[in-house]
Amino acid sequence: MAGMSKRDRQAALMQLLQEAPFVTDEELANQFGVSIQTIRLDRLALGIPEVRERIKAVAETKQAELRSLEGTEVIGQIIELNLNERAISILDIEPVHVFAKTQIVRGHHLFAQANSLAVAVIDADVVLTRTAKIRFVRPGRLGERLVCKAVVTSNQTERAHVEVTTRVGEDIVFSGAFTVVKMRLETVVGGREA
Amino acid sequence: MAGMSKRDRQAALMQLLQEAPFVTDEELANQFGVSIQTIRLDRLALGIPEVRERIKAVAETKQAELRSLEGTEVIGQIIELNLNERAISILDIEPVHVFAKTQIVRGHHLFAQANSLAVAVIDADVVLTRTAKIRFVRPGRLGERLVCKAVVTSNQTERAHVEVTTRVGEDIVFSGAFTVVKMRLETVVGGREA
Numbered sequence: 001m002a003g004m005s006k007r008d009r010q011a012a013l014m015q016l017l018q019e020a021p022f023v024t025d026e027e028l029a030n031q032f033g034v035s036i037q038t039i040r041l042d043r044l045a046l047g048i049p050e051v052r053e054r055i056k057a058v059a060e061t062k063q064a065e066l067r068s069l070e071g072t073e074v075i076g077q078i079i080e081l082n083l084n085e086r087a088i089s090i091l092d093i094e095p096v097h098v099f100a101k102t103q104i105v106r107g108h109h110l111f112a113q114a115n116s117l118a119v120a121v122i123d124a125d126v127v128l129t130r131t132a133k134i135r136f137v138r139p140g141r142l143g144e145r146l147v148c149k150a151v152v153t154s155n156q157t158e159r160a161h162v163e164v165t166t167r168v169g170e171d172i173v174f175s176g177a178f179t180v181v182k183m184r185l186e187t188v189v190g191g192r193e194a
Numbered sequence: 195m196a197g198m199s200k201r202d203r204q205a206a207l208m209q210l211l212q213e214a215p216f217v218t219d220e221e222l223a224n225q226f227g228v229s230i231q232t233i234r235l236d237r238l239a240l241g242i243p244e245v246r247e248r249i250k251a252v253a254e255t256k257q258a259e260l261r262s263l264e265g266t267e268v269i270g271q272i273i274e275l276n277l278n279e280r281a282i283s284i285l286d287i288e289p290v291h292v293f294a295k296t297q298i299v300r301g302h303h304l305f306a307q308a309n310s311l312a313v314a315v316i317d318a319d320v321v322l323t324r325t326a327k328i329r330f331v332r333p334g335r336l337g338e339r340l341v342c343k344a345v346v347t348s349n350q351t352e353r354a355h356v357e358v359t360t361r362v363g364e365d366i367v368f369s370g371a372f373t374v375v376k377m378r379l380e381t382v383v384g385g386r387e388a
Contacts, residue, residue, distance in 0.1 A: 070294050075302070100264050102382045107323045108269070108306035115301050128333065129301045135325045139382070188296045188333070 004032070010042050017048060021058070022079065022090065024051050024145075055079060055090055068127040069120050075112040076148060083123035084152055084160075089113060091146040098142050105140035110166060110174045117150040118162040124182035130159070134176035144168045158182055198226070204236050211242060215252065216273060216284065218245050218339075249273060249284055262321040263314050269306040270342060277317040278346055278354075283307060285340040292336050299334035304360060304368040311344040312356040318376035324353070328370035338362045352376055 004012065009032055016031075017023065025043070029036045043050070049057075055077050062078040063071030076091035091097075097109045111134065119127045140146055148166040155161075159181045166174040198206065203226055210225075211217065219237070223230045237244070243251075249271050256272040257265030270285035285291075291303045305328065313321045334340055342360040349355075353375045360368040 073293065073300075099267065101379065102320055104322065104382065106267075106306075107309050108302055111305045111309070112300075112302035115305070119301075126296055128298065129330050131327075131329045133325075133327050136323050139322065185295065188298065 006042075009034070010046055013039070013042050014046055014048075017054075021054050022051060066120055067123050068125065069116065073116065074120050075109070075116045076146070078117070078120065081121070083121065084155055085121070086152065087117050087121040087150045089117050089120075089148045091148065093140055093142055093144045093146060095142065102139075103142045105142075105144075105146075107136055110136065110140065110146065111176075113146060113148045114150070114164040114166060114174060114176050115178065117148050118164055118176075118178040118180055121150045121152055121162060122155075122160055122180055122182065125185045126183040126188050127180050128183065128188075129178055130181050131179045132176050134174065136174055137172045140166075140168055140173045146173065148174075200236075203228070204240055207233070207236050208240055208242075211248075215248050216245060260314055261317050262319065263310065267310065268314050269303070269310045270340070272311070272314065275315070277315065278349055279315070280346065281311050281315040281344045283311050283314075283342045285342065287334055287336055287338050287340060289336065296333075297336045299336075299338075299340075301330055304330065304334065304340065305370075307340060307342045308344070308358040308360060308368060308370050309372065311342050312358055312370075312372040312374060315344045315346055315356060316349075316354055316374055316376065319379045320377040320382050321374050322377065322382075323372055324375050325373045326370050328368065330368055331366045334360075334362055334367045340367065342368075 013028065025036050025039045028039045058079045059077035062081045063074065065081050067083065074089060076089035078087060078089045080088040091113045093105045097105050099106060115129055115132065119129065146166050146168060148164060150162050150164045153161045153163050159179060162178045162180060164176045164178060165172060207222065219230050219233045222233045252273045253271035256275045257268065259275050259277070261277065268283060270283035272281060272283045274280070274282040285307045287299045291299050293300060309323055309326070313323065340360050340362060342358060344356050344358045347355045347357050353373060356372045356374060358370045358372060359366060
């Protein structure tokens with residue numbers, strides 16, 4: 001798409017970001033065959049905030065819809081949420097998430113993103129994880145973006161089953177099958193549970 | 195054991211703490227049938243630091259023996275470590291670890307303690323978790339002490355299997371079966387891996 005006029009490129013950019021609002025400047029630059037700086041100037045001209053701000057804005061509205069967790073208790077930012085059906089969250093791998101020696105993301109951060117999304121997607125006051133079968137498929141690295149998707153595959157009165165897959169781009173990084181149990185707040189805070 | 199003379203109690207206390215150095219003042223008070231304050235005065239008289247300091251002192255020497263992780267990368271404090279055999283760590287549940295609504299420890303902290311111990315117990319430069327089957331048996335609560343034990347059940351050239359159990363007192367809180375893979379640092383840092 002290099003060689004487009006500036007007006008055409010900005011129109012295409014606007015349309016693309018409406019369909020895929022979380023594409024980074026770097027990915028846009030590759031796609032349009034221009035520099036990242038050009039994309040930044042295009043966004044400025046079009047009044048489109050940077051990707052981090054776009055994600056944050058969506059996450060704030062989605063977090064207000066959560067039932068089982070406080071918004072700040074979700075690890076990552078929720079960008080899609082249909083309770084009892086599916087949810088998606090994003091986590092950018094920062095220095096605090098990686099091993100010093102290898103710059104590979106630590107397993108428990110991948111687990112935390114997936115586990116908190118498996119709980120968040122359920123429409124109940126209190127949701128606790130009971131079991132999980134998880135697999136770390138390939139290491140996530142510093143600077144990569146983890147896109148985590150949770151799908152509720154069965155949902156009964158007291159428990160639900162949630163399949164979670166985390167990707168970097170097309171690559172699967174992590175997958176997990178979670179069984180979660182739903183509880184009434186009184187039974188849990190009272191100190192007794194199943 | 196209430197009604198012992200102070201001298202007898204202090205001698206018994208000293209012996210007990212040599213065998214079980216991580217018993218809390220509260221547990222000691224229950225055991226000897228005296229107040230926590232009495233135990234504190236006994237410790238002062240005997241020059242025994244509080245349990246938090248005793249754990250820290252042991253953890254510092256154990257962490258120096260780690261190979262796959264930096265000492266600060268272990269979640270919890272390692273109090274026993276026999277590489278390729280077994281390890282034990284302790285994590286006290288603090289406000290930062292629990293759900294706001296229920297004061298129950300969040301699953302990913304239990305996972306992080308277990309997963310990092312499963313990696314720490316292996317004697318290799320780079321160890322990554324490949325799969326885990328985990329079970330949250332009963333909720334851990336604010337103020338409780340999580341004692342996590344990892345046992346290496348099979349150990350081959352490229353991978354190992356580690357069984358992890360976390361208890362509060364006698365109760366099992368969490369259990370997990372981890373498969374970890376061992377790698378050479380060059381292959382991982384070079385950006386390729388199996």
